[in-house]
Amino acid sequence: EDDMMEEILASAAVTNSKRDLQSIHNSMVASYQINIYLKTLAKTGFLAQRGNSINLSKLGKIAAKHFLTTSKAILIKEGVVSNTEPMDIITSLELFDSAYFKSAAQISKSLNINLSSRVFQGSSLDILFDGETLSKLNPTLQDRLLNFATEFLTCGCKGSPFCGCPERKFSFKLLGLRGEGLSPEAIIDILEDTYGVTAYTGDILDYLEKAVRNLDAVLMMAQAYSKSDVYQKSITLRKKLEG
Numbered sequence: 605e606d607d608m609m610e611e612i613l614a615s616a617a618v619t620n621s622k623r624d625l626q627s628i629h630n631s632m633v634a635s636y637q638i639n640i641y642l643k644t645l646a647k648t649g650f651l652a653q654r655g656n657s658i659n660l661s662k663l664g665k666i667a668a669k670h671f672l673t674t675s676k677a678i679l680i681k682e683g684v685v686s687n688t689e690p691m692d693i694i695t696s697l698e699l700f701d702s703a704y705f706k707s708a709a710q711i712s713k714s715l716n717i718n719l720s721s722r723v724f725q726g727s728s729l730d731i732l733f734d735g736e737t738l739s740k741l742n743p744t745l746q747d748r749l750l751n752f753a754t755e756f757l758t759c760g761c762k763g764s765p766f767c768g769c770p771e772r773k774f775s776f777k778l779l780g781l782r783g784e785g786l787s788p789e790a791i792i793d794i795l796e797d798t799y800g801v802t803a804y805t806g807d808i809l810d811y812l813e814k815a816v817r818n819l820d821a822v823l824m825m826a827q828a829y830s831k832s833d834v835y836q837k838s839i840t841l842r843k844k845l846e847g
């Protein structure tokens with residue numbers, strides 16, 4: 605549904621006629637359904653409808669231009685108008701979750717368990733950081749995993765560690781290291797040495813690219829809604845992330 609609304613917004617960027625819009629999407633959805641989508645888009649502030657005529661709002665134009673889903677566009681707009689830090693906005697849009705325990709095999713063997721190497725998937729965090737588990741590992745590994753727990757698993761949420769905070773903090777860390785001018789390879793070295801966690805260069809590059817693309821949308825939104833503070837901060841952050 606989000607995708608469909610994104611497509612309708614994209615077509616509304618090239619035509620103001622509701623009839624045109626219906627014929628563009630005719631093969632995919634029935635006209636009455638398009639009407640429902642249009643009503644939703646109007647209600648959420650993406651466009652205005654009058655008779656056969658459709659006009660994209662400021663928000664609608666930005667969403668169409670940046671191929672944002674409506675939910676993403678709303679998140680960005682709300683973040684921008686409430687002066688949220690750009691870093692908080694982009695990490696709420698996209699998280700880095702492709703982190704792996706470097707020593708998953710070794711840990712599994714010495715604890716006689718089956719630990720998945722994906723840090724943020726399944727029950728890895730629960731298994732590894734449950735009570736006595738860590739103390740059975742070698743001191744270096746213990747230190748690293750304790751660093752990990754201290755930095756990423758110390759929120760007070762009831763659902764911790766499955767509350768989203770660990771991934772968010774980890775993404776923050778990654779973007780922060782990039783902001784210090786480190787290459788993906790150097791970032792991986794630090795992750796391994798400090799936290800016993802690793803990642804693929806390609807996954808990191810991919811995440812950085814997405815972060816910059818989302819930041820562009822934040823920039824545009826800040827400009828459209830005259831939020832010069834958010835705009836300036838986004839420019840600075842963008843420069844840092846691009847290295």
Ligand SMILES: [Zn+2]
Nearest residue numbers: 759761767769
């Ligand atoms: Zn939490």
